[in-house]
Amino acid sequence: MAGIRGILSRQNIAVQMIAEFLGTMILILFGIGVVAQVVAGGPGLGDHDSIAWAWGLGVVLGVYTAARISGAHLNPAVTIALAAFRKFPWKSVVPYIIAQVAGAFVGALLVRWAYNKVLHNADPGLTAKTQTVFSTLPGNGTLPVSLWGGFLDQVIGTAILVFLIFVLTDRLNDPPLSNLTPFIVGLVVVAIGMAWGTNAGYAINPARDFGPRLASYITGYGTAWRDQYNQLYWWVPIAAPIIGGLIGGLIYVTLIGRVLPYLQGTEAPAGRGGEVETPVDAAGGVPTGEQQTGTPRGSRGVIDPTPGGNDPRRPEPGSGFDPGTGRLDPGTRRDPRDPGSGPMDPGAGPNR
Template identity: 70%
Template sequence: MATTEAVKAKTLLGECAAEFAGTFILILFGCGVVAQVVAGGIGDHDSIAWAWGLGVTMGIYVAGRMTGAHLNPAVTIALAAFRGFSWRKVLPYSLAQFLGAFLAALVVRWNYTEALNKFDPGLTRKSQIVFSTLPGNGSTELGVHLWGGFRDQIIGTAILMLLILAITDLRNTAPAANLAPFIVGLVVVGIGMAWGTNAGYAINPARDFGPRLASFLTGYGGAFKDQWGDLYFWVPIVAPILGALLGALLYDLLVGRFLPISDEDEEPGRIPEENTSA
């Protein structure tokens, strides 16, 4: 019995390590490109969208074999609610994702110290957007407030989750030759290009809160509030979770329940039975 428990613990540790590593890579690309554009003046909105998408792709390739590469607590929760993923693993996966995002943001903060300090000596919201999202991307001109960002994050994450399920559902037209990570990356590029105005398309609680905390601990005193003075940090945590649940529900209602059932299909996010530590 003790040996079995040890094997299970090792398996869960390996899965969490993979989630940590995949999310770490995602944030290195994502926050790195925003720092380069904002503080370094190199690139534009399109390079940000593409780099975030590439970060997702590379993160999935890093963690895909071990876990299916959730890289996002909202995705993990939706897979537990709709695809039989073990609820016991939700918290460990989420913590690993947050930690990966946090440490990757610290690397970006360290590497771009000179550029950030020169661009924004006071470390204000002018460069805060390198690490975390704000309604209207920190602008007051658009008039987007907290609840506008909340609405936007539900919609954006619902789109993400619905498409992840569509792309990874083997009963559907799933990409062949291990191309799913690339296609999911393109989904993130598309969301960035179409849904980035109102709230910066966090669509991932770990992606936002990990770097937000890292920036707060390294000099950004206003990191938890938006430009209107509202406590905003909770919006990119709660809204993406609701959005992911909505997206999974919509996929199953509109598509999934009409597809043929196959005993050989492996559900997204579920580790093969012999490797499961649930």
């Protein structure tokens, strides 16, 4: 029994990879699925707004799927930003990215299979007309946007995403209750889709683009790696979001995160200013700590800094945390100067 518990432990990287795989696959099933319906299904089956909403809801559902176990990044740009700024272990970055790309790939294959006849009917040659179902193109394959225009768009869009993820998950920043965080991050993705969808299709997630692009290539889209100008474009939705995510994280840490401790009436403890304790995803998240009596540890927002909730720090008596119920006493405020019982953190788990 102990061996089984060890294998299934939330600290097991294989278990975390499975969670990232499934969470990203859920995201893609809704996101790619709605684009297939709108692009290939004919009039009356949706529009740009329905696409944005389905992507956002896909983020919400994908995060709820994975957050307890892995933190639900669902996005390599988020994983890398959290490793750079939020002490996510670098040794876990590559396994997480592999799982995210694999989940996106399998999700896209399922959509490709389900919509096969409709796609061939709408676009017998499997050209850029329906390539946008699976991966992004500058100007969505039709508008006069250059490769570098798409690159700039992705840098800005992903910087916005990661900046707002840090905003929503900094425990010093009055974040939403942890179980609501995935929904709010999903709304962020909806807003980005509605405001930043013209120039490059708001990939803002390397796994979301590369996995489905590969799936489309092996199922008949011979020009999947190029844009409508026949330029190699596949690298743009990989490199630009990673750069944008680092920029967004840096802006938050530099301009907001380091200021918040002073608003608490105290200087930040070493290494804690503006700290977001467990990654999100692309997309938001819910507590990843120990669950007791059916309530996640940190249901008011205290999150462990590593996936699976293996934070060695335990609250001191009187800190407001009741280990018997897994709840925080709302009448007790934590002293932000105490590194063992810091201010509230909204939740684990980023995109889309």
